[in-house]
Amino acid sequence: MGIRDKVRGTLFEGIIEIIQAKQPQYFLLENVKRILTMEKGYHFRIILNALAALDYFIEWRIINPINFGIPQNRDRIFILGTRVKSTQKILNLEKLSVFLTENDIDSLPWNKNSEIETSMQPILHGTSKNYHWGIAYKNKFYSQSLPLMSDIKPRKKLKDILQHESEINTQFDFTSETLERIKQSKTINRYCNGVEILYNQGGGARLGYTIFGINGVTSTLTASTSRHYERYQVGDKFRRLTNVEYARLMGFPDHWCRVTKIYHQYALYGNSVVPDCVKWICQRIGKQNFRFNHRTWQQLTLFS
Numbered sequence: 001m002g003i004r005d006k007v008r009g010t011l012f013e014g015i016i017e018i019i020q021a022k023q024p025q026y027f028l029l030e031n032v033k034r035i036l037t038m039e040k041g042y043h044f045r046i047i048l049n050a051l052a053a054l055d056y057f058i059e060w061r062i063i064n065p066i067n068f069g070i071p072q073n074r075d076r077i078f079i080l081g082t083r084v085k086s087t088q089k090i091l092n093l094e095k096l097s098v099f100l101t102e103n104d105i106d107s108l109p110w111n112k113n114s115e116i117e118t119s120m121q122p123i124l125h126g127t128s129k130n131y132h133w134g135i136a137y138k139n140k141f142y143s144q145s146l147p148l149m150s151d152i153k154p155r156k157k158l159k160d161i162l163q164h165e166s167e168i169n170t171q172f173d174f175t176s177e178t179l180e181r182i183k184q185s186k187t188i189n190r191y192c193n194g195v196e197i198l199y200n201q202g203g204g205a206r207l208g209y210t211i212f213g214i215n216g217v218t219s220t221l222t223a224s225t226s227r228h229y230e231r232y233q234v235g236d237k238f239r240r241l242t243n244v245e246y247a248r249l250m251g252f253p254d255h256w257c258r259v260t261k262i263y264h265q266y267a268l269y270g271n272s273v274v275p276d277c278v279k280w281i282c283q284r285i286g287k288q289n290f291r292f293n294h295r296t297w298q299q300l301t302l303f304s
Contacts, residue, residue, distance in 0.1 A: 016050055019081070026285055029079040030273050033062055036077060036130040044130050045141075049123040052136040056081035057091060061099035061146075062132040065251065066194070068276040069153030071161060071217040072249045073193050076273070078281060084137070091116050091137055094291055098284045099133060104146045105290055112292055116142070152280055158196075159214040161248040162234065168242060178231050178238035181209055195219050198233055211238065221249055221270040228266040243269075251276045 019027055036044050052058050060079045065072050080098050084091075092113050093100070100108075110116055120140035121128055134143030185199040196213030211231045212218070218241075221227070231238050243265040244254045250269045257265040 012047060012050070016054070019051075019054055019056075023083065025083050027056075027081045028278070028281065029081075030278075031077050031079070033075040033077055033132075036062075036132075041130045045123050045126075048136050048141060049139065051079070051081055052123060052138055052141070054081070055084060055086045056137075057084050057096050058136040058141075059097060059099055060134055063099075063149065063277050063281075065274040065277055066155060066217060067149050067151045067153075068251070068274070068280065069151075069156050070249065070251050070274060070276065071156045071158045072219075072221060072274075073195065073217050074220045074274065076277070078277070080281065080285075082285075089117075090114055091135070093135070094288055097135075097289060098281060100146075100290050101150065102290050103150055104133075105293055107144070107146055108292075109144075110292065153276075157215055158218055158232075158249075161245060162214065163242055163244055165235065165237075167244075168239065172239045172242050173237060174229075174231055174240065175238045178211065182211065185209065185211070191216050193219070218249055221246060223267040223271040225267070227270070246270070250274055 015029070035047075038044065048058060058079065058081050060077055062075050062077055064075050066074075078099070082096055082098075084096070090113055093110075093116060094113065109119060116135075117140075120135075120137075120142045123136060123139055123141045126141065128141075128143055131143040131145045133146045134141060136142075181201065182199055185201045188197045188200050190197060194217040196216035197210060198213050199211040201209035211233060213233055229240050231240060241249070243257070243262045246266055246269040247254055247256050250272055251274045252269065252272075257268050260268070
């Protein structure tokens with residue numbers, strides 16, 4: 001986006017203008033995880049400060065479709081804004097939070113809503129890192145790491161969503177060419193972030209010409225053309241993933257983008273948002289998704 005000290009003149013300025021004009025009860029944004037650490041985190045703080053100044057309670061969390069039964073390692077930050085009254089001082093996190101679950105409660109430093117304000121820091125001048133979960137309101141924010149998200153649906157591997165070989169057109173087959181490349185490659189046979197890596201031309205785990213297996217998940221799908229030609233060993237053949245398999249790896253119906261050429265479908269899927277992640281978020285909006293553990297302390301005596 002090119003954001004440094006302000007949002008003026010950036011794409012994000014348009015988002016701010018739309019929110020100000022329409023005043024929706026909720027808004028949802030999605031971006032790459034790297035936005036949390038760009039320019040040592042200041043890039044995200046500028047965005048957060050602009051959103052939190054609009055009388056919205058802001059919450060974000062990193063979500064991965066692996067937890068939704070989709071075999072793709074695709075960490076994305078989702079940012080949810082909930083409109084609140086400008087006079088509201090105490091944040092009712094139990095009613096406002098969409099991303100917190102019951103499994104997260106014990107890791108929170110608070111026992112009740114009235115304690116939250118004491119933990120929040122100025123957005124632009126705070127010393128806290130931008131962790132994978134956080135909240136912001138007005139000019140203050142709080143962020144922390146949370147336990148790994150529980151699986152919403154059973155996990156799958158790439159091999160579980162592949163088309164049957166009888167359905168694969170020869171245009172996706174690169175067996176002969178790949179066998180020649182393997183002669184100049186190093187055997188890897190290990191997993192990197194859940195991705196099975198079989199061979200690599202440069203000898204590294206993620207560099208050079210890489211051949212992948214199907215017993216893990218895929219790395220993040222992108223709109224980059226070069227990524228659409230990555231080779232996978234499926235049985236005794238080597239091929240690239242089909243456009244239908246790309247659809248499945250994003251959680252779309254098989255022929256969702258059938259109106260356009262196969263070449264363009266890869267970029268469309270790689271640049272989209274996983275519907276299952278958005279559906280989960282939307283189903284939790286407006287609901288109480290957790291309760292604080294209101295701990296009580298019993299007075300003990302030394303002598304009975």
